[in-house]
Amino acid sequence: MDDSHQLQEIRARIDALDEQLQCLINERAELARQTAQIKQAAGLGENCFRPEREAEILRRVIARNQGPLSGQEMARLFREIMSACLALETPLVIAYLGPEGTFTEAAALKHFGHSVKTQPLMAIDEVFREVEAGTAYYGVVPVENSTEGAVTHTLDRFLVSPLQICGEVELRIHHHLLSRNQTIAEVNRLYAHQQTLAQCREWLDAHLAGCERIPVSSNGEAARRAGDESDCAAIASDRAREIYGLHALATNIEDEPGNTTRFLVIGSQAVVASGNDKTSLLVSGPNRSGLLYDLLSPLAEYGISMTRLESRPSRRQLWEYVFFIDVEGHIDDSNLTTALATLKERASFLKLLGSYPRAVI
Numbered sequence: 228m229d230d231s232h233q234l235q236e237i238r239a240r241i242d243a244l245d246e247q248l249q250c251l252i253n254e255r256a257e258l259a260r261q262t263a264q265i266k267q268a269a270g271l272g273e274n275c276f277r278p279e280r281e282a283e284i285l286r287r288v289i290a291r292n293q294g295p296l297s298g299q300e301m302a303r304l305f306r307e308i309m310s311a312c313l314a315l316e317t318p319l320v321i322a323y324l325g326p327e328g329t330f331t332e333a334a335a336l337k338h339f340g341h342s343v344k345t346q347p348l349m350a351i352d353e354v355f356r357e358v359e360a361g362t363a364y365y366g367v368v369p370v371e372n373s374t375e376g377a378v379t380h381t382l383d384r385f386l387v388s389p390l391q392i393c394g395e396v397e398l399r400i401h402h403h404l405l406s407r408n409q410t411i412a413e414v415n416r417l418y419a420h421q422q423t424l425a426q427c428r429e430w431l432d433a434h435l436a437g438c439e440r441i442p443v444s445s446n447g448e449a450a451r452r453a454g455d456e457s458d459c460a461a462i463a464s465d466r467a468r469e470i471y472g473l474h475a476l477a478t479n480i481e482d483e484p485g486n487t488t489r490f491l492v493i494g495s496q497a498v499v500a501s502g503n504d505k506t507s508l509l510v511s512g513p514n515r516s517g518l519l520y521d522l523l524s525p526l527a528e529y530g531i532s533m534t535r536l537e538s539r540p541s542r543r544q545l546w547e548y549v550f551f552i553d554v555e556g557h558i559d560d561s562n563l564t565t566a567l568a569t570l571k572e573r574a575s576f577l578k579l580l581g582s583y584p585r586a587v588i
């Protein structure tokens with residue numbers, strides 16, 4: 228049956244708009260290329276990625292959006308346009324905790340868009356090393372989960388690394404039970420990252436009580452094994468299911484429906500203020516009564532909101548701790564600069580891990 232006249236008319240208007248959009252996107256790409264030439268001529272380095280500028284653009288897209296597409300959806304489209312524009316300037320290499328199909332890969336692509344070159348590595352430590360060596364411009368590593376708390380490997384690595392935090396990514400985590408088999412009854416062994424096993428504990432106790440649970444380095448690795456071996460399953464993402472050709476025996480098996488993981492973008496670049504930023508610090512002092520109070524009170528005094536506090540063994544002295552603190556604001560904000568000067572006088576060790584834009588998408 229022929230398409231109606233009305234349908235043809237609407238499609239003609241869509242075609243005309245697509246043509247305009249395509250011209251406008253290319254015009255934008257040409258301008259982005261010019262910004263790269265200016266930055267390079269001014270000796271601002273070969274890395275043209277500007278986290279603060281991207282965050283400002285994405286926030287503006289969301290603020291002015293009128294629908295029917297949602298602000299987040301529109302921001303994701305602009306995220307990809309900027310990613311393609313940047314790829315014309317510098318092909319960014321992003322190292323992440325792999326293998327392919329991990330949530331860290333999804334976080335890296337959410338933050339940088341799909342026009343970057345991703346480099347999967349098998350351990351958090353390797354991601355830090357690759358960025359420290361300059362082989363990758365940035366790295367993406369998990370830092371905390373809303374159900375299970377801190378990723379201690381990442382925190383501990385900041386004690387010795389010269390890298391800065393250049394950004395954060397938040398990702399809703401959905402876990403699926405994946406296998407080559409068609410039924411749960413055929414599954415005798417289960418692979419997943421230790422944190423994932425913990426995030427699905429109640430579901431596993433109810434549905435796979437007798438099954439051996441084997442922690443592995445990542446959910447991507449778990450899915451890879453489930454693709455190679457019979458009578459086993461993995462807990463991993465939908466992307467891992469696609470990559471390793473597995474069946475979903477059960478979907479969304481995480482115990483907490485709001486399960487979210489926060490990732491950090493690490494690099495060697497100090498990021499300029501974007502207008503809505505966070506700053507991360509590492510601080511410690513000799514154990515004494517009131518130490519933590521003394522370290523935190525300058526923040527309260529200067530009206531700085533703390534979004535996170537985590538303690539870890541200092542690894543220098545028994546029962547001495549370092550505190551990882553996230554606050555709102557940028558290090559160039561005068562109240563934060565003053566508060567940190569006071570804090571520094573009271574601490575034996577203070578390291579600024581970086582100021583960076585709050586996650587936008």
Ligand SMILES: O=C(O)C(=O)C[C@]1(C(=O)O)C=C[C@@H](O)C=C1
Pocket residue numbers: 259262263275276277278280281284308309310312313
């Ligand atoms: O404004 C710049 O400095 C650009 O390089 C352009 C642009 C963009 O596409 O808008 C591209 C990459 C940067 O990360 C930020 C913005």
